[in-house]
Structure formats: C-alpha cells, structure tokens
Amino acid sequence: MPELPEVEVVRQGLARGVAGRRIAAVEVGHPRAVRRHLAGGADLAGRLVGRTVLAASRRGKFLWLPLDGDDEALLAHLGMSGQLLVVPADKPDETHLRVRLRFADQHRGGRELRFVDQRTFGGLALEPLVPDDGDGHVPAAVAHIARDPLDPRFDDAGFAAALRRRRTGVKRALLDQTLVSGVGNIYADESLWRARLHYARPTETLTRPEVARLLEAVRAVLVESLAAGGTSFDALYVSTEGVSGLFERELAVYGRAGEPCPRCGTPIRRDAFTNRSSYSCPRCQPRPRRGRW
Numbered sequence: 001m002p003e004l005p006e007v008e009v010v011r012q013g014l015a016r017g018v019a020g021r022r023i024a025a026v027e028v029g030h031p032r033a034v035r036r037h038l039a040g041g042a043d044l045a046g047r048l049v050g051r052t053v054l055a056a057s058r059r060g061k062f063l064w065l066p067l068d069g070d071d072e073a074l075l076a077h078l079g080m081s082g083q084l085l086v087v088p089a090d091k092p093d094e095t096h097l098r099v100r101l102r103f104a105d106q107h108r109g110g111r112e113l114r115f116v117d118q119r120t121f122g123g124l125a126l127e128p129l130v131p132d133d134g135d136g137h138v139p140a141a142v143a144h145i146a147r148d149p150l151d152p153r154f155d156d157a158g159f160a161a162a163l164r165r166r167r168t169g170v171k172r173a174l175l176d177q178t179l180v181s182g183v184g185n186i187y188a189d190e191s192l193w194r195a196r197l198h199y200a201r202p203t204e205t206l207t208r209p210e211v212a213r214l215l216e217a218v219r220a221v222l223v224e225s226l227a228a229g230g231t232s233f234d235a236l237y238v239s240t241e242g243v244s245g246l247f248e249r250e251l252a253v254y255g256r257a258g259e260p261c262p263r264c265g266t267p268i269r270r271d272a273f274t275n276r277s278s279y280s281c282p283r284c285q286p287r288p289r290r291g292r293w
C-alpha cells in the first residue's frame with residue numbers, strides 16, 4: 001500500500017505531466033475502476049471531456065486533480081496496486097490498464113494518463129470540492145482526513161493534545177488518518193524506532209518532548225523517503241514514469257526481523273500488530289509495563 005512519500009512522488013509526476021492540459025477523451029476499460037463514481041463510466045467520461053486539469057493535489061495518501069470550474073476534482077484511489085502513469089500514447093497498453101485519459105495537445109507528441117491496477121481495489125471518481133479548514137478546497141471524500149506532518153498548516157500543538165487524549169497505543173494513533181495522515185505501517189515503525197518509542201506506548205503517557213521527538217522523526221523519515229523516490233516494498237508502487245522507489249535500502253527496522261539494530265546491534269523483533277507486523281528494537285524501544293495495542 002503506498003504511503004505519503006510514494007503518493008507525493010506520483011503527485012509531482014502528475015503536476016509535471018498533466019496539469020494545465022485539457023482532457024480530450026476518456027476510455028474506461030473496467031467498470032470496477034470507476035465504481036466509486038456512482039453514475040458510471042460513461043457519465044464520468046462525459047463530465048471529464050473538455051475540462052482542464054488545473055493542478056495535482058494531495059492530502060495524506062489521497063490524490064486528486066482539481067478541474068477548471070473549481071467545483072470538482074478527479075479523485076484517485078491507488079488502493080493496493082494502483083498506478084498512475086504518464087506515458088507516450090504509442091507505448092503498448094499495460095495488461096491491467098483500467099482507464100485512459102487523452103489530452104487535447106497530444107497531437108504535439110504529448111503523453112496520456114493511464115490508470116493501471118492489477119488488483120482493482122483502487123479507482124477514479126469525480127468528487128465535489130468542499131472548503132477545508134484553511135483557505136483551500138478538498139474533495140468531499142477527503143474532508144475528514146487530517147493534514148499530514150509535511151503540510152505547512154499541520155498543527156503540532158493541536159496534534160500533541162489530541163494524541164494524549166486518544167488513550168491508545170502510539171502506533172495505532174499514528175495510523176489513524178483522522179489524527180495525522182500519510183503515515184502507514186512502514187513509516188510508523190521507522191519513526192518510532194528513530195524516536196526510541198515502543199509501538200504500544202500509551203499515548204496519554206507521552207511527554208511533550210517525546211511527542212516533539214516523534215514528530216521530528218516522522219518528518220525526517222518522510223522527507224528522506226521522498227528524496228529516495230519512496231519505498232517500493234510493495235513492488236507495484238511506481239512513479240508516473242514507472243520507476244520504483246529506493247528507500248527500502250535505508251529502512252532501519254521494517255522488514256528486518258533478526259537483523260542487527262543499526263544503533264545498538266540487538267536483533268530486530270517482529271510482533272503481530274492487528275493484521276500486520278510491527279518491527280522494533282527490543283533494547284532501543286523497551287516495551288511499556290502497561291502497553292496499549
């Protein structure tokens with residue numbers, strides 16, 4: 001599942017590749033890819049043709065293309081395996097090509113946008129835009145999603161207060177998209193390791209300096225991953241040019257059970273966590289006496 005850095009890499013590719021271009025044609029190859037657009041694929045195509053993509057926007061793991069008229073956006077759900085590729089129109093179709101957008105300027109050799117999705121958990125939908133908590137707009141489906149820690153309007157003090165009120169484990173809180181968005185399983189484990197916090201640490205026991213250390217760690221991990229093009233732990237994640245990320249080489253704990261902690265050499269431990277795993281160093285991140293999971 002792509003997390004914030006991967007989605008941001010895709011957003012940057014869309015900003016370069018499709019912003020400012022007018023949509024000329026839309027082909028929907030699989031109805032599941034547009035199932036969130038309740039009026040169906042023909043309606044989606046009819047409402048997209050002739051409109052100009054103004055930008056590429058993101059909140060947390062949500063990605064959308066605001067359209068001219070300023071009232072609607074094309075919202076992309078990448079799901080487990082969704083890819084948004086900006087490729088030359090003469091490139092052969094991918095096996096799992098679900099939706100194709102052609103643009104009015106393509107006769108000049110421009111590229112087309114393809115939504116490719118092997119497992120079809122993802123999809124595209126046209127969504128109305130609603131005012132957000134600042135001076136911008138977000139798709140209605142995204143309005144409940146919190147800002148991410150790289151967002152200039154992220155409220156550190158508000159986050160610290162809300163975190164301590166949650167009465168849950170700190171990792172579970174990091175994964176709660178209504179509290180902070182964009183941090184998934186991989187980056188939660190990496191951030192907690194850097195901040196030397198155990199994933200089951202009860203949020204109400206976190207001190208202000210610990211929360212500050214955690215936010216600093218989250219931001220550092222996200223920024224470093226972004227610089228490496230994201231993590232392709234899930235091999236299906238790629239940029240709009242089809243390139244995989246390289247950050248998994250730099251992961252300290254995630255996926256490294258039994259390998260030495262880069263800080264103290266103790267073997268990394270893997271625990272079951274909900275239906276996934278948590279990776280931590282038993283020495284750097286001691287288990288709290290009364291943990292919350």
Ligand SMILES: [Zn+2]
Binds near residue numbers: 261263281283284
């Ligand atoms: Zn360690």
